[in-house]
Amino acid sequence: MKIIFLDFDGVLHDFPPPQDSAKLFCNLPRLEAVLREYVNVQIVISSSWRQDYALPYLKTLFSQDIEDAHESSH
DSSP: OEEEEEOSBTTTBOSSOOSSGGGTTTTHHHHHHHHTTOSSEEEEEOSTHHHHSOHHHHHHTSOHHHHHHSEEEO
């Protein structure tokens, strides 16, 4: 099994996070495209976002197929 420690700010969007919410997670489609090529990957959210949002909400940021196929944890 492969493990990805995923930060959001500076990875899935610019840092500091953009004021325009439409620009948040602008790189998520790129990450998801790569993840679709691998099935045995655990995503560990190492972002400061986990301090403000519960894991069930953070998982909803991902496409349903990614959420279902990849185990996520804090």
